[in-house]
Amino acid sequence: MQFLATFQSADFVDTVVSLVSAFVLGTLIGAERQYRQRTAGLRTNVLVAVGAAAFVDLAMHLSGPDGGVRVIAYVVSGIGFLGAGVIMKQGMDVRGLNTAATLWASAAVGSCAGADMVAQAVVLTVFIIAGNTLLRPLVNAINRIPLDEKASEATYYFKLAVTTEALPAMRDRLVEKLEAANYPVADVNVVETGDDLLEIVATLVATAVDPNELNAVVVDLQRQPGVRHATWEVSTTD
Incomplete structure (x- = not known):
């Protein structure tokens, strides 16, 4: 069987580590989105992270770093189409931009994990969660400031x-x-x-x-x- 001839335990463990890392980190990002009842919640962010990790890991094993770089470029553009699906325009208001950006960032986490850069993926996850949580009070404080029509271009x-x-x-x-x-x-x-x-x-x-x-x-x-x-x-x- 071709599987037995090509199976390498070290490569298999490397793939498992990448996918597990993407799954755990995607879960952390998605849990915050699910808690806030966003369109793209827990499962979507996990699937985006794991999918990106799987594609990058596959390319790395087949073609090395050069192949991984090419796949990452396609992941970036592909997630753009997925993010467009969660953006909605209601009158003059546009909703879902933050959710789409979070999906994009989840793909970046998965890509890091797939490229065996687990530590970088962890750090990126921390920044994503911080951006969606710690910055919220600052955003609310800025939004409460009355708009100065004479100074604001709109x-x-x-x-x-x-x-x-x-x-x-x-x-x-x-x-x-x-x-x-x-x-x-x-x-x-x-x-x-x-x-x-x-x-x-x-x-x-x-x-x-x-x-x-x-x-x-x-x-x-x-x-x-x-x-x-x-x-x-x-x-x-x-």
Whole structure:
């Protein structure tokens, strides 16, 4: 049998150590994700780490370090497609980026284990878990800081709810008022909201704004006939 002729106990033990290391470290990363009820939890992170370790270990045994490097390059790109599957866009919010990044990092842990760099894989695991846990209070503290519209460059949306009859005139007036206030408009969309009302959504060119200037535009437009509501909002998700 070819298996008996090619079987090497030392190589087998080396493979077992790589896979066990990837399994244990992937479990540590995935347990934190599972605890927080993320899309990619315990099993996904374990499978990503073990799979990456298996591919790299196989390449190392067949072609040596050069083969391992080539496989690692494919692992990096392949995990990118897997991570894209957990990213969801809901309106202006994008969710799942951190989960996708964690999967990418789990693949890096598995690749280290498969390349017999177990110590490096352990250190990388510590950094991944620390990034997902120890940095959380800092992120929450930063998010509680009020946004300074005058200093923060972001994307702003000006929304105007109007009647069907007032749509053409108010769309032009909205653009004129914003540009007169030195806020150029990048795009204008019209959305049906029901009750015979249409919503004009003007996307401003990404910039910093003075809230008082946009509020002045709101006050002016709300006085126009056919306008039911005017407001503006900011998005910093980009």
